[in-house]
Amino acid sequence: MRNIKLTIEYDGTRYLGWQRLGDSDKTIQGKIENILTQMTRSKVEIVGSGRTDAGTHAKGQIANFKTDSKMALSEMIEFLNRYLPQDIVVKKLEEVPERFHARYNAKGKKYSYYIWNNMIPSAFERNYSFHYAEELDLELMNEACSKLTGTHDFIGFSSLKKTKKSTTRTINELSIQKDGNLIHFTFVGDGFLHKMVRILMGTLLEIGAGTLQLAAIDEVFESKIRSEAGITVPAQGLFLDEVYY
CATH class of the missing domain: 3.30.70.580 (Pseudouridine synthase I, catalytic domain, N-terminal subdomain)
Structure with a gap:
């Protein structure tokens, strides 16, 4: 076999x-x-x-x-x-080898999320980015990325209800690159909970737009309450780039 x-x-x-x-x-x-x-x-x-x-x-x-x-x-x-x-x-x-298992042997993953940040949407990027028209404070968002990096219980940044399985994950890299109207966010970690990247992304956007305070990140880590984090951004801006073994 x-x-x-x-x-x-x-x-x-x-x-x-x-x-x-x-x-x-x-x-x-x-x-x-x-x-x-x-x-x-x-x-x-x-x-x-x-x-x-x-x-x-x-x-x-x-x-x-x-x-x-x-x-x-x-x-x-x-x-x-x-x-x-x-x-x-x-x-x-x-x-x-026979024992290789794509899911159980995975040690980490890298995701990208793309934001089209302009008042005018893009006809070409609409299926591969999220159009977000609000002006964003990238410096503040980088501070938020630093807070989210490391090992934490991310259940408040996921769509999971209570679970017996561990919801602690480690984010090794969370970075931002801007190229014109397109902003590229990179997420690298040992694993991600259901909708975690999309909720983290929504939280970063709301902090960058000033509708959510930077302190909300620590509050969600402490409370573990999903509703205190940002929106769940749409799926079309999200890419699974790489799986590490």
């Missing part, structure tokens, strides 16, 4: 997210599994490094599947990219 690791890039605009939903053909996982099943002539299930929400994109999603197929990797990747929709691309295939 072979264990094959995939590196996948996708535009999530048309899809309901990564995770297969019953018989739905509107998920990334579902699309890839359908083609793999055709290719190997046996039912294939893939394991992703984690779910991405409807509308979220990926430049480096990782998944793996097991197969008895003897097909060469070069033939597999050619078959996949020939029959997958053009907005899903398998960038790389690797044969990995």
Whole structure:
């Protein structure tokens, strides 16, 4: 039995997210599994490094599947990219040890979020950034990034209710780069809770716009109350860039 690791890039605009939903053909996982099943002539299930929400994109999603197929990797990747929709691309295939698991072996992830910061929206960036017209104080937002960096209980910055699992995570990097009207936020950490990046991003925006105080970050860490943090920004500005192993 072979264990094959995939590196996948996708535009999530048309899809309901990564995770297969019953018989739905509107998920990334579902699309890839359908083609793999055709290719190997046996039912294939893939394991992703984690779910991405409807509308979220990926430049480096990782998944793996097991197969008895003897097909060469070069033939597999050619078959996949020939029959997958053009907005899903398998960038790389690797044969990995049997015990490799895309989700359980992941040590960290890197995400990007893009803001189109201008009164006038962009026709071209609308599916790949969030249009936010308010003037932003980037210096204050950098201070907020420093407060969020490190090891904390992030349950107040997630959509999770109470859970028995640990909600403590470490953010190693949270940085901002501005290029004209486009602002690029980078999040690197050992893991992220459900909608955590989108809620952190909304909190940073509200602090930058002056509608939320910088002190709110410490208050949310202490209270663990979701409603005290910022908005949940839309999914289309979010990219999964890389998964670390």
